[in-house]
Amino acid sequence: MRLSVPALFATLVVLTAACSSPPGNAQTPPATTAPAAGGFHVEEVASGLEHGWDIGFLPGGAMLVTQRPGRLALVREGRVTEVRADFFDVLVQGEGGLMGLAPAADFGSSREFTTCQTHQENGKAVDIRLVTWRLAEDGASAVKARDLLTGLPVNPSGRHSGCRPTLAPDGALLVGTGDTATAAVSQDRHRLGGKVLRINAKTGEPLPDNPFFSSADPNERRIWTYGHRNIQGVAIRPGTGQVITAEHGPAFDDEVNLIKRGGNYGWDPSKGGTDPNYDESVPMTDTKRFPDAVSPLWTTGSITEATSGDAFLTGEQWGANNGALAVAALKGQKLLLLHLDAAANVTSVTLPKEFDDKFGRLRGVRSGPDGALYVTTSNGDNDKLLRVTPA
Numbered sequence: 001m002r003l004s005v006p007a008l009f010a011t012l013v014v015l016t017a018a019c020s021s022p023p024g025n026a027q028t029p030p031a032t033t034a035p036a037a038g039g040f041h042v043e044e045v046a047s048g049l050e051h052g053w054d055i056g057f058l059p060g061g062a063m064l065v066t067q068r069p070g071r072l073a074l075v076r077e078g079r080v081t082e083v084r085a086d087f088f089d090v091l092v093q094g095e096g097g098l099m100g101l102a103p104a105a106d107f108g109s110s111r112e113f114t115t116c117q118t119h120q121e122n123g124k125a126v127d128i129r130l131v132t133w134r135l136a137e138d139g140a141s142a143v144k145a146r147d148l149l150t151g152l153p154v155n156p157s158g159r160h161s162g163c164r165p166t167l168a169p170d171g172a173l174l175v176g177t178g179d180t181a182t183a184a185v186s187q188d189r190h191r192l193g194g195k196v197l198r199i200n201a202k203t204g205e206p207l208p209d210n211p212f213f214s215s216a217d218p219n220e221r222r223i224w225t226y227g228h229r230n231i232q233g234v235a236i237r238p239g240t241g242q243v244i245t246a247e248h249g250p251a252f253d254d255e256v257n258l259i260k261r262g263g264n265y266g267w268d269p270s271k272g273g274t275d276p277n278y279d280e281s282v283p284m285t286d287t288k289r290f291p292d293a294v295s296p297l298w299t300t301g302s303i304t305e306a307t308s309g310d311a312f313l314t315g316e317q318w319g320a321n322n323g324a325l326a327v328a329a330l331k332g333q334k335l336l337l338l339h340l341d342a343a344a345n346v347t348s349v350t351l352p353k354e355f356d357d358k359f360g361r362l363r364g365v366r367s368g369p370d371g372a373l374y375v376t377t378s379n380g381d382n383d384k385l386l387r388v389t390p391a
Helices: 005-018 316-321
Strands: 032-035 040-049 052-057 063-067 071-076 079-082 098-103 112-121 124-135 142-152 164-167 172-176 195-200 223-226 231-236 243-247 255-258 307-312 325-329 334-340 346-351 362-367 373-377 383-390
Touching (some): 040 063, 040 079, 040 373, 052 362, 052 373, 052 383, 063 098, 063 383, 098 164, 112 142, 164 231, 172 231, 243 307, 255 307, 307 373, 334 362
Parallel strands (some): 032 346, 231 307
Antiparallel strands (some): 040 383, 071 079, 164 172, 172 195, 195 223, 231 243, 243 255, 307 325
């Protein structure tokens, strides 16, 4: 049964105080949970979507929205039109399908954007891949320009597919990936699942300042961090270069992480390669097995929120919420605002009441060029694209 906002706040405070993380997991200080300061105006920009996954902003105010069943929508001046594109090879299964999206930095001239998608051939799951497309001048269609990066592991069930690409200020493409529910993938630096990848946005090649660039393996050269379970959000804090990810835990400890070059984030359901089974009872961040594992900035503890996309609120119009990290929750069906200090430590967590029992599961979150926050729902029926501004 869903809780009302006041009851939810009270429950979260009690659980935060009473529950500790599983043995061996990194400990994080409990953060205060309270109603968000000020009010929010939530406007429905588009409807009729199905599992809206990600949002890409185009010059002139138009937006592209990926939909997990293998459809792409162009949203322009309140109108939604389907972009014709050949998605016949997208494996639409479980959590897999057409997922993250990142327009090219030079979209104005190249018309290119990159998607992350599960790939099948003759009905058989092959891999997860990044594909670069070119949008027609009228926005009515898109053609494949190239496969940017192939060979990311895939689970035929679609489980833990990831996959969120975000363009960094330095031009690098950062890609958060899932471990495909395969025991040894996250700690294996020769496989691209359970990682943050850092690649050339035009070629898919590793960048020379990546931490493992001296490796003979091109996969390892593409890795920025490893030891992740299922990254769903990748956000870059304006003016700092700090990369903050949102990640699904198992039945506990959904995480928000500060990404540190070369870091191991401590997820290892293979228990050091000793167990071929996917043992989800292990800690999300196992500091006993990996003493140098990077501790999360914040976790949900024993509560399962299923954290998804994340983005920063930017601009004085947000008042006390300026600079807060907005994190969408699928199972939790809410928007969380994490308030951070300069070092990205979480000082408090607040919840906008406007999202309580209103929109269901929330998936994609991106900060728009107009300073508004854009959010997609993922209920599977008449999903929405929402525009959030201060009231």
